[in-house]
Amino acid sequence: MKQAFSSLALFIMIFATFSSCKKNDDNNDIPPQQVVTSDTSGYTGTLTVNTYYLDDNSNQVIANGTNVFLYASYNDIITDQSNESNDLAIYRLTTASDDNAAYFGYINYGNYYVWAFNTINGVDYERISIVQVRPKRDELLNITMLQK
Numbered sequence: 001m002k003q004a005f006s007s008l009a010l011f012i013m014i015f016a017t018f019s020s021c022k023k024n025d026d027n028n029d030i031p032p033q034q035v036v037t038s039d040t041s042g043y044t045g046t047l048t049v050n051t052y053y054l055d056d057n058s059n060q061v062i063a064n065g066t067n068v069f070l071y072a073s074y075n076d077i078i079t080d081q082s083n084e085s086n087d088l089a090i091y092r093l094t095t096a097s098d099d100n101a102a103y104f105g106y107i108n109y110g111n112y113y114v115w116a117f118n119t120i121n122g123v124d125y126e127r128i129s130i131v132q133v134r135p136k137r138d139e140l141l142n143i144t145m146l147q148k
Contacts, residue, residue, distance in 0.1 A: 045137040047104040051095055051116050053125045053145040060144055063125065066095045066118040068102035068143075077115050077128060089115075109135045116143045124148040 051066040069089040071077050076088035090112075093102040110133060117126035125145035133139050 041106075042135050043109055044106040045109055045133045045135055045139055046106055047112070047131065047133050047139045047141065049102045049104070049114055049116065049131075049141045049143060051100050051102070051118070051143050051145065053118065053120060054147075062100040063116075063118050063120065063145060064095055064097045064100055066100070066102070066116050066145070068093045068095060069115045070104060070107075071113040071115065074113050074128070074130075077113055080115075107133055109133050114141060114143065116145055118145065 047070075049068050051063040051068060052060045053063040055061050069077075069080075070091040070093075071080075071089055079086050080088050091104055091107075093104065095102050112131055112133060114129050114131055115126070116129075117124070119125070124147065126148055127143045127145040129141060129143050131139060131141045
């Protein structure tokens with residue numbers, strides 16, 4: 001009798017397990033993530049920005065510690081300058097103390113706006129420039145900032 005009861009209980013558990021599993025016809029399954037396997041190097045180039053400023057004697061001097069921000073449009077720069085709550089820069093770098101270069105690495109080809117600004121010896125300097133990044137090219141932009 002015990003064995004029959006155990007067999008019946010096992011049969012009921014197996015039946016309940018299989019009958020509770022049904023196929024979802026709503027198709028709410030998450031689609032698999034697509035992995036990019038193609039080489040995109042044909043669409044990117046590198047960008048390096050060197051920063052300088054004009055001193056009181058109009059000499060071009062290396063400007064270490066300069067903030068160099070990269071933007072997609074000129075209007076984004078104007079918006080960031082007029083309102084501190086916005087941050088529309090794509091990248092924000094600061095040049096090192098031993099090198100005046102800001103290296104942005106590989107970025108998609110296109111036109112970008114660069115805003116460089118710094119305070120040197122109590123004087124504010126800045127410059128906005130545009131650069132075109134071309135595929136498979138190492139672009140170099142030299143910015144000479146002027147007093148505000």
